[in-house]
Amino acid sequence: xxxxxxxxxxxxxxxxxxxxxxxxxxxxxxxxxxxxxxxxxxxxxxxxxxxxxxxxxxxxxxxxxxxxxxxxxxxxxxxxxxxxxxxxxxxxxxxxxxxxxxxxxxxxxxxxxxxxxxxxxxxxxxxxxxxxxxxxxxxxxxxxxxxxxxxxxxxxxxxxxxxxxxxxxxxxxxxxxxxxxxxxxxxxxxxxxxxxxxxxxxxxxxxxxxxxxxxxxxxxxxxxxxxxxxxxxxxxxxxxxxxxxxxxxxxxxxxxxxxxxxxxxxxxxxxxxxxxxxxxxxxxxxxxxxxxxxxxxxxxxxxxxxxxxxxxxxxxxxxxxxxxxxxxxxxxxxxxxxxxxxxxxxxxxxxxxxxxxxxxxxxxxxxxxxxxxxxxxxxxxxxxxxxxxxxxxxxxxxxxxxxxxxxxxxxxxxxxxxxxxxxxxxxxxxxxxxxxxxxxxxxxxxxxxxxxxxxxxxxxxxxxxxxxxxxxxxxxxxxxxxxxxxxxxxxxxxxxxxxxxxxxxxx
Amino acid sequence: xxxxxxxxxxxxxxxxxxxxxxxxxxxxxxxxxxxxxxxxxxxxxxxxxxxxxxxxxxxxxxxxxxxxxxxxxxxxxxxxxxxxxxxxxxxxxxxxxxxxxxxxxxxxxxxxxxxxxxxxxxxxxxxxxxxxxxxxxxxxxxxxxxxxxxxxxxxxxxxxxxxxxxxxxxxxxxxxxxxxxxxxxxxxxxxxxxxxxxxxxxxxxxxxxxxxxxxxxxxxxxxxxxxxxxxxxxxxxxxxxxxxxxxxxxxxxxxxxxxxxxxxxxxxxxxxxxxxxxxxxxxxxxxxxxxxxxxxxxxxxxxxxxxxxxxxxxxxxxxxxxxxxxxxxxxxxxxxxxxxxxxxxxxxxxxxxxxxxxxxx
Numbered sequence: 097x098x099x100x101x102x103x104x105x106x107x108x109x110x111x112x113x114x115x116x117x118x119x120x121x122x123x124x125x126x127x128x129x130x131x132x133x134x135x136x137x138x139x140x141x142x143x144x145x146x147x148x149x150x151x152x153x154x155x156x157x158x159x160x161x162x163x164x165x166x167x168x169x170x171x172x173x174x175x176x177x178x179x180x181x182x183x184x185x186x187x188x189x190x191x192x193x194x195x196x197x198x199x200x201x202x203x204x205x206x207x208x209x210x211x212x213x214x215x216x217x218x219x220x221x222x223x224x225x226x227x228x229x230x231x232x233x234x235x236x237x238x239x240x241x242x243x244x245x246x247x248x249x250x251x252x253x254x255x256x257x258x259x260x261x262x263x264x265x266x267x268x269x270x271x272x273x274x275x276x277x278x279x280x281x282x283x284x285x286x287x288x289x290x291x292x293x294x295x296x297x298x299x300x301x302x303x304x305x306x307x308x309x310x311x312x313x314x315x316x317x318x319x320x321x322x323x324x325x326x327x328x329x330x331x332x333x334x335x336x337x338x339x340x341x342x343x344x345x346x347x348x349x350x351x352x353x354x355x356x357x358x359x360x361x362x363x364x365x366x367x368x369x370x371x372x373x374x375x376x377x378x379x380x381x382x383x384x385x386x387x388x389x390x391x392x393x394x395x396x397x398x399x400x401x402x403x404x405x406x407x408x409x410x411x412x413x414x415x416x417x418x419x420x421x422x423x424x425x426x427x428x429x430x431x432x433x434x435x436x437x438x439x440x441x442x443x444x445x446x447x448x449x450x451x452x453x454x455x456x457x458x459x460x461x462x463x464x465x466x467x468x469x470x471x472x473x474x475x476x477x478x479x480x481x482x483x484x485x486x487x488x489x490x491x492x493x494x495x496x497x498x499x500x501x502x503x504x505x506x507x508x509x510x511x512x513x514x515x516x517x518x519x520x521x522x523x524x525x526x527x528x529x530x531x532x533x534x535x536x537x538x539x540x541x542x543x544x545x546x547x548x549x550x551x552x553x554x555x556x557x558x559x560x561x562x563x564x565x566x567x568x569x570x571x572x573x574x575x576x577x578x579x580x581x582x583x584x585x586x587x588x589x590x591x592x593x594x595x596x597x598x599x600x601x602x603x
Numbered sequence: 604x605x606x607x608x609x610x611x612x613x614x615x616x617x618x619x620x621x622x623x624x625x626x627x628x629x630x631x632x633x634x635x636x637x638x639x640x641x642x643x644x645x646x647x648x649x650x651x652x653x654x655x656x657x658x659x660x661x662x663x664x665x666x667x668x669x670x671x672x673x674x675x676x677x678x679x680x681x682x683x684x685x686x687x688x689x690x691x692x693x694x695x696x697x698x699x700x701x702x703x704x705x706x707x708x709x710x711x712x713x714x715x716x717x718x719x720x721x722x723x724x725x726x727x728x729x730x731x732x733x734x735x736x737x738x739x740x741x742x743x744x745x746x747x748x749x750x751x752x753x754x755x756x757x758x759x760x761x762x763x764x765x766x767x768x769x770x771x772x773x774x775x776x777x778x779x780x781x782x783x784x785x786x787x788x789x790x791x792x793x794x795x796x797x798x799x800x801x802x803x804x805x806x807x808x809x810x811x812x813x814x815x816x817x818x819x820x821x822x823x824x825x826x827x828x829x830x831x832x833x834x835x836x837x838x839x840x841x842x843x844x845x846x847x848x849x850x851x852x853x854x855x856x857x858x859x860x861x862x863x864x865x866x867x868x869x870x871x872x873x874x875x876x877x878x879x880x881x882x883x884x885x886x887x888x889x890x891x892x893x894x895x896x897x898x899x900x901x902x903x904x905x906x907x908x909x910x911x912x913x914x915x916x917x918x919x920x921x922x923x924x925x926x927x928x929x930x931x932x933x934x935x936x937x938x939x940x941x942x943x944x945x946x947x948x949x950x951x952x953x954x955x956x957x958x959x960x961x962x963x964x
Contacts, residue, residue, distance in 0.1 A: 294927045297959055300937050316958075446957060453729060453957025456865050461726060462755040466787060485959040487925045557949045575938075590945040591938055597959070 097121070099187040099194060102201045102230070103180040104221035105172060108385070108432030109346050111224025113201075115166045116177060118184030123160030129181070131165030134173040143175075143206045144182040151210035151258040156189045171429055173384055176215040179204035179234075182257060183264070192264050200232040200252075201225040202260075210257040214238035216352035219345050222246045232272075234260060242349060244275035245342065245360050286331035286363075290502040291324075294487060298325055301484040301595055303506050306332050307513035308529035308574030311418065311440040311479060313403065313598065316486025317454045322443040323368075325486075326399045329441060330366045331503035333397075334511045340395045343435060347387050347394055365396030371405040379413045380434055385425040390417045391434035403442040404471035411476055414440065418479045440480065444472075454488040469598075474563075481530055481567045483598035513577040529574045534566060541569040543584060550586045554593055564599050568592045605666060608704075609673045610635035611685045615703040616806040619659055622700050627651050629703075639664055675807060679781055681708045690714050698825030698851050702804035705822075706780045709800030713771040716748040719891050720827030720848070722820075722841045723757025723834045728866045729956040730923070731757055731834035734858055736764035737964065738831060741884030743770020745893050748799065750775065750826045752819065753788055757833045757841075766794050773826070776803035777819035778811035817843055824848035829890040831856045831881055835869025842869050845878070854890035856881035908947075911935060915943040919953055920963040929961065 101116045127141055148155045163181055165172050180202045186192050203221060204212040218239040225233050226249040233251055235243055240253035250272035254260040262268035289299060298314060302325060305312040314322045336344065345361045348354050354361075369378065369389045380388035390398060390413075400406060417423040417436035424433045447465040451458040460468075514528075520540065521527050532540060543551065551568075554560070560568075569584070571592035576584045614625055614635040631649070632638045638660075646657045676683060684690045685704040690711045695701055707714075719742045723731060735757045739749045743765035751761040753774040765772035774795050776784070780803045783789045795801055804822065805815060820840055824830060824847035832855065835841035845855050857878040860867025874880055881887055888894070908916060914933045918924060924932075929940055944961060947953035954964050 296930055296937050297926045453960070456728075456863070459726065462759075463785060463787060485957065487927050487959045553949055554945065557951070558945075587938055587942045590942040593945050594941045597955075 101180040116180040118188040120188030131168040146208040147206040175205035178206035217350040219349035310481035310530040312482040314443040320486040332506040368399040385432040390436040403444040709796040720750040721761035725756040727756035735760035739764030740768035743768040772799040777815035779807040779809040784811040820844040834866040
């Protein structure tokens with residue numbers, strides 16, 4: 097008797113239906129799993145057998161069991177097939193009612209005692225099942241909150257194989273799970289810019305960066321609060337829309353980073369990998385590629401502290417995702433594309449010792465400084481619109497009572513600028529100034545006669561490179577939006593010019 | 604055809620022979636050509652030459668080789684000027700151990716100008732760099748050629764300042780003139796050659812050996828009518844150059860610096876021991892015999908400032924000041940201050956320094 101139990105496989109963020117077909121028949125006793133299982137799937141034989149026995153079933157040892165995972169052309173990996181395999185065998189042995197298998201998907205990892213453990217990637221699986229027209233998804237109890245984010249499909253959380261079988265046989269009804277307590281991660285819990293004293297230029301630069309979603313590079317000696325300020329950047333970004341939340345949660349689901357308590361990721365991601373990070377960890381990788389840091393920062397911020405210390409390969413890897421807003425990784429077992437719509441925030445010291453220009457104790461030679469700065473390649477620097485220097489710490493400032501602008505008020509300004517941009521780009525594929533290409537700059541950042549003359553004079557007298565031209569216009573556009581001004585005027589250009597410190601500081 | 608010029612290339616290129624011995628040979632034979640053609644016996648009879656010296660000299664004499672070498676020099680667009688040459692600067696001829704000849708690339712007429720040498724540390728501070736650039740620009744604008752060594756730091760800023768002002772500048776190398784040292788100055792070297800010249804007493808392909816530089820410094824000192832030390836640490840080539848210049852009877856100027864600054868220790872020390880302080884290019888005009896006073900115009904008088912610009916300008920005039928401090932002192936909005944600063948920069952009144960600091964020019 098052949099039974100087909102449906103479940104879901106994942107290729108990156110894309111789910112596909114897998115049928116676990118079980119044939120339990122007379123013949124020489126054997127147990128075989130076919131359909132390109134990898135070793136973690138093959139091992140499920142042992143788990144399924146023990147789990148079935150622990151749950152009070154007699155495992156059909158004396159029969160010939162063939163289990164096929166269709167489609168047979170795709171490689172299957174991971175423990176999420178345990179439950180479908182067990183159910184297939186038990187149903188094939190006549191222990192379960194079968195009507196349910198038509199329109200229900202199952203997933204779950206089995207423990208030897210028959211309990212069902214959480215699996216990674218639930219969210220994209222549920223999304224797929226819903227799109228495929230399944231009416232019910234039976235999944236581990238621990239994954240219930242994450243799965244319940246998607247409406248339109250019944251979520252049946254189960255704790256053990258026994259519970260699951262009783263449910264199927266109608267002996268133990270389980271109502272579809274609805275997540276009533278939507279966890280509210282709010283921006284209020286984030287560190288606030290109000291704690292930052294002084295550093296007005298950096299704060300202003302961050303405000304502009306957030307308003308246009310520009311990438312930003314901070315430079316300054318150790319201890320000036322570069323990291324502190326970067327960590328406060330998420331607090332001035334507007335909250336994600338529900339669609340954006342789902343996008344992010346899907347990625348985290350696949351990466352296995354969802355904690356049960358906070359199923360929906362509603363806070364913008366802020367990732368700060370250490371500079372010893374490998375290529376694979378940054379871009380994504382593994383035998384079956386999993387999302388890397390660029391994708392885990394999707395819709396949020398990727399903060400790279402000590403920017404020049406990252407290996408050159410890792411930095412160059414960022415170029416494509418910064419341009420295309422997604423990253424494609426090819427490995428032996430497949431090619432995956434993960435979204436990577438990030439805002440890059442990088443910080444660095446001005447020289448190897450960290451004090452060039454800030455203190456007399458800098459003893460770096462010009463050569464060393466140039467070498468250090470050249471670790472960041474031109475093309476990568478080209479993708480960073482704003483460069484700003486932190487001021488050296490002034491101890492009088494630190495003790496002053498005067499508080500800086502709060503994140504709340506900065507966020508409101510950012511929000512307003514975002515709305516203006518959304519309105520302006522409503523017919524375009526993008527919605528931020530930083531995403532403008534050369535043609536877009538020509539169209540949306542038009543300058544008046546006066547402004548053109550100013551720009552020309554500035555380029556001649558401040559020795560700026562022509563490469564900076566478009567970036568300055570984009571940043572000026574954002575400054576104008578923050579101002580609520582329809583046209584870019586000279587003071588907006590001046591502001592943008594002052595945010596190119598890296599170009600302008602000859603060593 | 605080999606002439607005295609080529610023979611002198613050969614003689615000066617004999618690196619194992621001291622400058623004194625070369626001078627003695629020239630005095631005895633009258634010209635380098637005769638040294639080249641002298642028989643081994645004649646040379647052997649000279650008491651100032653050891654047998655080793657004689658063998659070395661004889662072993663290096665190859666007409667074919669010399670012709671080929673000279674060909675290479677000329678094909679580089681370079682030339683060699685010997686002491687008898689009209690281009691050989693008189694003030695250098697007077698210096699102690701004046702080089703027998705100089706390889707030169709670029710505009711020879713730069714050598715006939717009034718010269719000011721500018722030297723300083725390679726690890727210059729932003730203050731030193733901006734002062735060097737400013738002074739050198741003013742010297743160049745007044746018609747003098749600025750001489751320096753094209754090293755990192757002050758040297759680079761000095762050449763750059765003169766080039767920016769559209770004047771002449773001369774770089775003296777401690778290596779062959781077909782070698783760019785430091786490599787990072789390749790573009791600067793091209794610009795110097797196109798609107799000034801580079802000099803060296805060393806033959807082509809000579810590497811920048813550390814021991815070449817103190818000898819190179821005597822040429823910088825010898826070429827100068829006035830020597831300006833912009834920033835110097837307690838020990839270093841700049842002070843050697845300053846001492847040499849003083850020995851040659853040239854006036855030494857030092858730019859006063861902050862007494863706590865590492866890069867101004869040497870210059871402050873020079874001032875204590877009698878160097879003349881210099882705060883503007885004009886201070887050195889008399890020593891350098893520059894009489895074109897009128898060419899330097901004071902630009903600040905002609906420029907009108909807006910209200911905010913004036914506020915900010917008053918702020919930055921006192922010292923190097925961080926943006927944060929300008930904000931609190933003027934009480935202006937950050938956008939307004941930035942706008943004023945950019946305008947001041949474009950008017951040439953302010954400069955942005957590293958670390959988000961500003962200074963008046």
